[in-house]
Amino acid sequence: MSEIITTPTGQARRSVRQMRNPVMIRELRSHMRGRRAFSVLTVYLVLMSSFILLVYLAYSTAVSNPFGPSSRQAGKAVFAAVLAAQLFLVIFIGPAFTAAAITGEKERRTYDLLRTTLLSARSLVSGKLFSALSYVLLLILVSIPFQSIAFLLGGIAPIEIILSQILIILSALTFALIGLFFSITMRSTIAASVITFGTAIFLTIGTPVLVGLVASLFGTFFFGVSSPPWPFEGLLIYLGLALAATNLPATLIVSDFFLVEQDALFFYTELIDGHSVLLFSPWILFLALYTLLAILLYWASVRQVRKVARR
Amino acid sequence: MNHIIEIQSLSKKYGHLTALDDLNLSIETGAVVGFIGPNGAGKTTTIRVLTTLLQPSSGEARVKGYSVVSEPRKVRSLIGYMPDFFGVYEEMKVWEYLDFFAACYDIPDRSRNGLIDDLLTLVDLRHKKDVYVDSLSRGMQQRLCLARTLAHDPEVLILDEPASGLDPRARIEIRELLRELKNMGKTIFFSSHILSEVADICTSIAVLEAGKLVAYGNMDEMKRKFTPYRLIQVRVIDQLNKLYESLVGVPQVANLKQAPEVDIPSETLQFEFSGNDHQLSRLLNELVEANHPIISFNEVTRDLEDVFLQVTKGIVS
Numbered sequence: 267m268s269e270i271i272t273t274p275t276g277q278a279r280r281s282v283r284q285m286r287n288p289v290m291i292r293e294l295r296s297h298m299r300g301r302r303a304f305s306v307l308t309v310y311l312v313l314m315s316s317f318i319l320l321v322y323l324a325y326s327t328a329v330s331n332p333f334g335p336s337s338r339q340a341g342k343a344v345f346a347a348v349l350a351a352q353l354f355l356v357i358f359i360g361p362a363f364t365a366a367a368i369t370g371e372k373e374r375r376t377y378d379l380l381r382t383t384l385l386s387a388r389s390l391v392s393g394k395l396f397s398a399l400s401y402v403l404l405l406i407l408v409s410i411p412f413q414s415i416a417f418l419l420g421g422i423a424p425i426e427i428i429l430s431q432i433l434i435i436l437s438a439l440t441f442a443l444i445g446l447f448f449s450i451t452m453r454s455t456i457a458a459s460v461i462t463f464g465t466a467i468f469l470t471i472g473t474p475v476l477v478g479l480v481a482s483l484f485g486t487f488f489f490g491v492s493s494p495p496w497p498f499e500g501l502l503i504y505l506g507l508a509l510a511a512t513n514l515p516a517t518l519i520v521s522d523f524f525l526v527e528q529d530a531l532f533f534y535t536e537l538i539d540g541h542s543v544l545l546f547s548p549w550i551l552f553l554a555l556y557t558l559l560a561i562l563l564y565w566a567s568v569r570q571v572r573k574v575a576r577r
Numbered sequence: 578m579n580h581i582i583e584i585q586s587l588s589k590k591y592g593h594l595t596a597l598d599d600l601n602l603s604i605e606t607g608a609v610v611g612f613i614g615p616n617g618a619g620k621t622t623t624i625r626v627l628t629t630l631l632q633p634s635s636g637e638a639r640v641k642g643y644s645v646v647s648e649p650r651k652v653r654s655l656i657g658y659m660p661d662f663f664g665v666y667e668e669m670k671v672w673e674y675l676d677f678f679a680a681c682y683d684i685p686d687r688s689r690n691g692l693i694d695d696l697l698t699l700v701d702l703r704h705k706k707d708v709y710v711d712s713l714s715r716g717m718q719q720r721l722c723l724a725r726t727l728a729h730d731p732e733v734l735i736l737d738e739p740a741s742g743l744d745p746r747a748r749i750e751i752r753e754l755l756r757e758l759k760n761m762g763k764t765i766f767f768s769s770h771i772l773s774e775v776a777d778i779c780t781s782i783a784v785l786e787a788g789k790l791v792a793y794g795n796m797d798e799m800k801r802k803f804t805p806y807r808l809i810q811v812r813v814i815d816q817l818n819k820l821y822e823s824l825v826g827v828p829q830v831a832n833l834k835q836a837p838e839v840d841i842p843s844e845t846l847q848f849e850f851s852g853n854d855h856q857l858s859r860l861l862n863e864l865v866e867a868n869h870p871i872i873s874f875n876e877v878t879r880d881l882e883d884v885f886l887q888v889t890k891g892i893v894s
Contacts, residue, residue: 288680292666292673299668376664382628382653383681384729574632574649 288385289393290400293367297401310405314351318412321347322419338421345416348409349430353515355405356438357466363398364445365462368571369455387571391446391564399442406434426525430518433549437514440556441466443563450570474516477509496539503538503545511551521549581606581733581764582627587636589622589788596622598788600636604766604781606732609759611775612768613885614785620768621661623785624737627766628658640733654682657726661738661768663718665711671697672706675725682729696724700754716747723754734758736767740774752778772882786889799884806831806849807857808877810841814870817844823867824848829856847877 297303325340371377380390410431416422445462452458481502510516524547528534533546582604589597597619604610612620625631626638629649637644643651666674675693684692697703700720705713713721719739726734739755740748748771755765755778769775775782782799784792792799813820817835824830829852836843850857861874 286680286686288677291680292669292677295673296666296668371664374664374666375660375662376666378628378630378660379658379664379678379725380681381630382656382658383678384650384653384683385681574629574646 287389287393287396289380289390290397293393293397294400297397303401307405307408311408314348314409314412317347317351318344318415322415325419336421337419341416341419341421344419345413345422345426348412348416349434349518352406352409352434353470353518355402356434356441357470357514358463359405360398360402360438360442361445361462361466362459363401364395364442365449365458366455367394367398367446368449369452369458370449372453373455381571387568390571391450391567394449395439395442395446395564398446399438402438402442403435406431406438423525425531426522429521429525429531429549433514433517433521433552436553436556436560440560440563443560443567447563447567447570450567469512470514473509473513477506481506496541500538500541500543503536503543507545507548508551511548511555514552517548517552521547521552579606580604581641582766583637583639584623584627585637587623587626587638588634589619589626589631590634595788597626597633600785600788600790602783602790602793604764606764607762609755609765609778609780610767611779611782612766612785613770613772613775613782614768615889616770618785619788620785621737622788624658624735624766624768628656628735629653654729655732657729657731657734659722659726659734659736659739661741663715663722665718667711669710670707671702671710671713671721674710674721675728678725679728684729692728696727699727699757700724701750714747716743716750719743719747719751720754723751727758731763733764733766736765738769739767740769740771748774772885782884784885784889791889792884806851808847809850809857810845810847810873810875810877811864811871812842812845812873814844814872816870817846820846820864820869823864823869827860829860845873 321343322340325337325343328340368377371380410427413422413427444465445458448458448462448465449455452461507520510520524530524534524545530547532550533544535542536545537543580603582602584600584602587597587600588595600619600623612623614620622631626633627640627645629645629652632646637646639645640652640655643655645652666677669677672693675696676689679689679692693706694703697706700723702713702717702720702724705717710718710721723736723739726736736755740751743751752774755767759765759778767775776796779796781793781795783790792802794802811820821833821835824833824846829850830848831851832849834847835841835845839847841847850860852860857876864871864874
């Protein structure tokens, strides 16, 4: 049997091996086996359709009223509803898969078996990551056709959809990596899940609340009820945009504001206290920050798997 | 001598607790070594260091010259590790389980189908190829686990309590499999607390206690070394006291006992004899010439348990 052991060399072989990552194949086979995956997908689509239908009906009823909203607004509402569902998937469902990825192996006592094979730490981490992400991405992809309703109603530009999907997919990767990192460092799935959801909630809800609190206290303390003088106002706007770029919902909302209200994909110039200030759309910084965070988390996860236990 | 496993001055400390204390052990290629010792002696710690899962505090362990610390990948390609607990993946068929691990050992797709059939035939599980792993009996799972360790045709098998938790039939099956692997030329290093099984298939034994190696060597040598006397039982008709008096003065005879002092049949005397074969034969002659009505005269076979009890002191680290 010894002749069948091979050590692949070269970039091409490495790429083929990555595509045929045994961990990914095993996980996908396990996720997609039986009726579970099909049932989850069906339930998700039924719920999503019902939700979109409700939003559409509510708005179309209101549109018939001469003083009600326009069909463009109805389109925007559908778009926002689909995005909200995608946000939920990215922030909670993806990390739920990855938080159990390695702790599950530890609890089943299969982790040591894997670590004594020739499977590299990178293959293990990427196999777990992409198998978890693939299911979430499938759910995201199947929800994209719902956006076509928004197109029918108008009010949504293709660039809005493209930008939002790029941000959603990058966030799916980063949030999944947060779950995976804690799954590697923790011993139990419960502990990994708690700390992962804690971090996800903090990044999504905690930071805006914290920023709001600090801003109101800071503003009242230094400037009272009046707006701060130049250059503090400019600095605060930059700080606000930078903070928005740390948060997915805030980035989506503010970037959409840039696009729709200012017709600016990247930046626009605002006049503040007679000074023209160049304001950048937060999605640029968000992409940089979340890409960096994803790279760091991936690197730390691989390093952690590679580390030989001391206890 | 060609040593495939070499452990030199290996120590492992967990805080103040010393799990392994200056362990030195060399295992020849093709040997079957039973690693025995009381619970907490450090057997699993040694195995985890050898399988690259645990960092030693000091010392060195090498497999075929490769360091388990600095060259773990080389070591992993040479060893097949079977832990004391069979980790089961849910919703995975037997062939998928082997296919997955074969892939983890970089075995190409085209070779895997044939390999899986060969491995399943070896462990007599071919008829279970499409069955889910979690539905197999404990014994079958253990055999499957052994098949998994062989997926990359390793030179060394490191098995942690391979027969633990198995029923007698499954134990026999595992023992037979190990015997077959021994015949295939594999070096087998396995821990066990079932001494009779270790004695059955091992060429050597290593006894560990409180993190220290207290004995290591060839089975027969160990028996001779640690049981320096023979245990003899003589059964006579009615005249036990007369036999007792005849044996009391013999210089090589000690520790004369009879039922119920020891668990032997009535009308039987048991004693320790420190002489050689000639002296034992002469003693038997003398007893017969003295008209003792002897109906049996036999040497009690000493087993690994006697060696184990002799070399260990019941200390747990």
